[in-house]
Amino acid sequence: MLLKLLAVGDVVGEGGQDILSRRLHGLREDTKAHFVVVNGENASGVGITPAQARRMLEAGADVITLGNHTWNRIQIGDYLDKEPRILRPANYAGRVPGRGMGVYTCQGTRIAVLNLMGRLELNSNLDSPFKSADWLLNRGSYDLAVVDFHAEATSEKGAMAWYLDGRAAAVWGTHTHVPTADGQILPKGTGFITDLGMTGPRRSVLGIKPEHSINLFLGGLPRRYEEAEGNCKLNACLFTIDTETKKCVSVCRADIEE
Numbered sequence: 001m002l003l004k005l006l007a008v009g010d011v012v013g014e015g016g017q018d019i020l021s022r023r024l025h026g027l028r029e030d031t032k033a034h035f036v037v038v039n040g041e042n043a044s045g046v047g048i049t050p051a052q053a054r055r056m057l058e059a060g061a062d063v064i065t066l067g068n069h070t071w072n073r074i075q076i077g078d079y080l081d082k083e084p085r086i087l088r089p090a091n092y093a094g095r096v097p098g099r100g101m102g103v104y105t106c107q108g109t110r111i112a113v114l115n116l117m118g119r120l121e122l123n124s125n126l127d128s129p130f131k132s133a134d135w136l137l138n139r140g141s142y143d144l145a146v147v148d149f150h151a152e153a154t155s156e157k158g159a160m161a162w163y164l165d166g167r168a169a170a171v172w173g174t175h176t177h178v179p180t181a182d183g184q185i186l187p188k189g190t191g192f193i194t195d196l197g198m199t200g201p202r203r204s205v206l207g208i209k210p211e212h213s214i215n216l217f218l219g220g221l222p223r224r225y226e227e228a229e230g231n232c233k234l235n236a237c238l239f240t241i242d243t244e245t246k247k248c249v250s251v252c253r254a255d256i257e258e
């Protein structure tokens with residue numbers, strides 16, 4: 001069968017959660033998506049609380065992935081241990097709560113979802129995401145694997161996708177909050193896009209008030225970032241995967257603008 005997987009970019013703040021709650025069920029129907037993975041690392045601006053995670057699951061996420069802001073709301077720690085539908089990057093080097101891979105059954109197919117984080121320009125303290133991917137993909141029972149690679153550098157994301165070509169059915173990037181137009185299928189069947197973009201305020205710098213970002217670049221005192229106001233967008237990408245061959249057959253953007 002053809003399995004449709006919808007991947008949703010970083011949900012930013014109250015605005016991002018609001019558009020997700022209002023529009024994700026409809027987008028699921030419109031795209032006929034069977035399975036939905038949402039990156040939730042910015043639900044609190046930075047980090048996510050258990051209440052915000054529950055709200056995203058109610059909005060229609062089957063799995064929530066995270067990133068470099070995983071520990072900004074430290075109360076998520078216990079929840080990561082208890083709730084199997086939320087993942088944090090697998091390659092944290094330390095002894096931290098939660099898990100970076102989960103296997104979920106959808107339409108009779110066991111889908112392994114991996115959350116990995118890049119090191120270039122992001123966190124050099126991590127274990128290698130490439131070796132972590134090898135280790136995770138070689139264990140556990142699943143039919144096909146998909147990867148949220150949370151990374152800054154387009155080069156690291158591209159290298160990961162090509163490294164996993166033929167082993168993962170889909171690899172998508174998160175973190176930059178800027179959607180890319182390079183959706184493609186690699187030679188051995190991995191569907192790939194460099195970045196999904198974000199789900200949050202349109203008139204913003206990556207979701208936050210432009211003046212706060214400008215202040216930082218002008219050398220002003222660091223201050224707490226505030227979420228921008230106004231209409232939001234929902235950035236997402238739809239991967240269609242043949243469950244027999246385990247290859248991706250199409251990658252297309254599925255964005256909503258309000």
Ligand SMILES: [Fe+2]
Pocket residue numbers: 041067068069150174175176
């Ligand atoms: Fe991030």
Ligand SMILES: [Fe+2]
Pocket residue numbers: 010041042067175176177
């Ligand atoms: Fe983010």
